[in-house]
Amino acid sequence: MAIRHLAAEGFLLSIRDISRQFATKTAVDNVSLEIEPGGFIGVIGRSGAGKSTLLRMINRLVDPTSGRIVFNGVDITGLRGRDLRRWRQSAAMIFQQFNLSGRLDVLTNVLMGRLNHVPAPRAVLKLWSDEDKAIALSALEQFDIAGLAAQRAESLSGGQQQRVAIARALVQEPQIVLADEPVASLDPRNTKVVMDALLRINKHYGITVICNLHSLDLARTYCDRLIGIASGRVVFDGAPDALTDDVARDLYGLEAEDVLGKAAAMPHPQAAMANALSMPA
Amino acid sequence: MNAPSSSSLAGHTASGVNRLREDALRELPHLRTRYADAFRPVTRNGILGVMLAVGLLALFITGFAELGFSFAKMIAGLDQLGKFVILMWPPTPGTMSRFLLFVHALGETVAIAALGTVLAAILALPFGFLAAKNVVANRIVHFLSRRLLDTVRGVDTLIWALLWVNVVGLGPFAGVLAIMCSDTGALGKLFSEAIETANRRPVEGVLSAGGGRLAAVRFGILPQVLPVFASQLLYYFESNTRSATIIGIVGAGGIGLHLSEQIRTLEWQHVAFLVILILATVAVIDALSTRLRSAIIGSRPAAT
Numbered sequence: 001m002a003i004r005h006l007a008a009e010g011f012l013l014s015i016r017d018i019s020r021q022f023a024t025k026t027a028v029d030n031v032s033l034e035i036e037p038g039g040f041i042g043v044i045g046r047s048g049a050g051k052s053t054l055l056r057m058i059n060r061l062v063d064p065t066s067g068r069i070v071f072n073g074v075d076i077t078g079l080r081g082r083d084l085r086r087w088r089q090s091a092a093m094i095f096q097q098f099n100l101s102g103r104l105d106v107l108t109n110v111l112m113g114r115l116n117h118v119p120a121p122r123a124v125l126k127l128w129s130d131e132d133k134a135i136a137l138s139a140l141e142q143f144d145i146a147g148l149a150a151q152r153a154e155s156l157s158g159g160q161q162q163r164v165a166i167a168r169a170l171v172q173e174p175q176i177v178l179a180d181e182p183v184a185s186l187d188p189r190n191t192k193v194v195m196d197a198l199l200r201i202n203k204h205y206g207i208t209v210i211c212n213l214h215s216l217d218l219a220r221t222y223c224d225r226l227i228g229i230a231s232g233r234v235v236f237d238g239a240p241d242a243l244t245d246d247v248a249r250d251l252y253g254l255e256a257e258d259v260l261g262k263a264a265a266m267p268h269p270q271a272a273m274a275n276a277l278s279m280p281a
Numbered sequence: 282m283n284a285p286s287s288s289s290l291a292g293h294t295a296s297g298v299n300r301l302r303e304d305a306l307r308e309l310p311h312l313r314t315r316y317a318d319a320f321r322p323v324t325r326n327g328i329l330g331v332m333l334a335v336g337l338l339a340l341f342i343t344g345f346a347e348l349g350f351s352f353a354k355m356i357a358g359l360d361q362l363g364k365f366v367i368l369m370w371p372p373t374p375g376t377m378s379r380f381l382l383f384v385h386a387l388g389e390t391v392a393i394a395a396l397g398t399v400l401a402a403i404l405a406l407p408f409g410f411l412a413a414k415n416v417v418a419n420r421i422v423h424f425l426s427r428r429l430l431d432t433v434r435g436v437d438t439l440i441w442a443l444l445w446v447n448v449v450g451l452g453p454f455a456g457v458l459a460i461m462c463s464d465t466g467a468l469g470k471l472f473s474e475a476i477e478t479a480n481r482r483p484v485e486g487v488l489s490a491g492g493g494r495l496a497a498v499r500f501g502i503l504p505q506v507l508p509v510f511a512s513q514l515l516y517y518f519e520s521n522t523r524s525a526t527i528i529g530i531v532g533a534g535g536i537g538l539h540l541s542e543q544i545r546t547l548e549w550q551h552v553a554f555l556v557i558l559i560l561a562t563v564a565v566i567d568a569l570s571t572r573l574r575s576a577i578i579g580s581r582p583a584a585t
Contacts, residue, residue: 107319131305133319134312138305149319170301205300 018067042223092169102154159190372553390535397460409472434466453534
């Protein structure tokens with residue numbers, strides 16, 4: 001009955017004491033989180049902190065060693081077969097390396113998001129309905145890449161490919177979008193384009209977004225709640241304003257000065273020059 | 282725990298998401314005009330594909346008809362097949378001395394396969410590079426090496442065996458030469474194709490650092506293609522163990538000679554024993570080569 005209770009309080013996703021071990025390493029260590037519907041949640045922390053594993057466990061690409069994940073009152077940790085596929089359809093995943101099928105055209109890649117809405121034999125023969133094609137094309141139009149629909153996915157730039165991946169996620173008609181470092185392989189201009197696309201999914205369609213981010217600046221700009229992870233544990237959970245530089249330093253350790261983007265973090269130019277010129281002893 | 286229901290998991294009930302579907306359906310007529318190509322039910326490629334499939338099917342059926350394919354004959358012959366199986370049971374070599382003879386011959390067959398494959402690989406390596414477009418730009422060299430490989434490959438192992446038996450006499454040496462010849466052609470072609478699909482970027486990296494063409498091949502291409510070569514080589518070794526059985530029949534040494542002899546003298550129990558011996562050997566080679574292959578390829582770091 002606890003589930004009903006939580007659902008009544010308005011939590012969409014409830015993560016309870018989940019852990020994941022890889023051989024001897026504990027990637028995620030006893031994490032509990034409640035996610036409200038409609039938020040844009042940033043998961044931050046240094047590389048290797050367990051952010052990816054956490055997101056992949058929600059989509060069930062990785063199974064938790066222990067603990068439960070409850071969505072709308074349904075325990076999704078034990079789902080199998082058709083139920084599991086239905087869950088994955090409603091928890092769309094976006095990857096750092098886009099994970100598109102490079103030799104297929106853009107439209108077909110986006111239509112992958114309709115797989116769970118279409119009978120398998122039709123999908124395998126690529127007999128998409130006009131309705132599915134319309135949904136895919138209008139998703140592509142929103143991200144200004146509908147003109148590329150007939151091109152091979154691998155011929156697109158990184159920023160364009162990530163927008164194709166976001167369109168694929170959107171046409172799944174998901175309730176939640178899980179973005180795993182979506183901008184880590186992109187240049188600054190494409191970073192903005194892609195983050196804006198995610199923001200549109202969140203604001204225009206009201207889909208909850210959970211986004212792993214390395215950059216604290218981006219997290220502060222786009223997210224309305226931040227979750228800080230270090231060594232697989234939640235060490236911060238709150239509004240972006242509440243994340244002080246001191247907390248960030250704890251969170252990122254030696255990397256802190258890089259992610260904070262402080263000019264003071266850089267050595268003085270003359271000092272750097274002296275360092276570069278000095279001969280090793 | 283509740284059973285998952287479509288209403289709680291799938292997104293249809295969420296109000297926001299429906300917007301995408303509604304917008305798309307309202308826009309459908311406009312989308313249809315804007316992206317006519319995407320909505321075309323049959324594309325030119327689709328029609329060509331279907332025509333090709335129909336043509337191939339017709340060819341397939343004609344082929345079967347021409348070659349006298351008949352289910353009736355197969356069914357009529359089934360009891361004959363059954364008789365052989367009964368005659369083969371239980372598989373046995375008969376005497377201990379014959380068992381040792383068989384094992385010795387099997388060892389010879391494996392040796393023929395191993396030596397033949399290694400020699401073929403050594404010969405095929407330079408030809409593989411010469412026949413690869415991305416290594417040798419000279420079209421004449423490219424053309425000549427390709428045709429040479431084609432010619433060598435065009436003659437089957439069995440024919441090579443018959444040739445070499447007449448040149449160097451009966452025995453395993455002729456078998457080694459036969460496998461070496463036919464597989465130089467096959468491996469050379471496979472090597473050159475592996476080289477042509479290699480990634481250009483490492484080559485560019487070596488050239489950009491001032492390396493020569495030889496260095497580009499050695500450090501840019503070779504590390505990429507070696508695991509592929511190794512895997513092809515191991516497969517050929519396994520396949521050649523079977524081929525070596527066949528060429529034994531024409532007198533090129535190994536277990537094939539005994540196999541044909543036992544079939545001729547209708548010693549079906551011995552035949553069955555030999556077949557099982559060969560199967561076991563091929564299985565062992567397959568298991569070993571799987572291990573060797575993963576050791577050579579090594580583990581790649583997973584994407585983070």
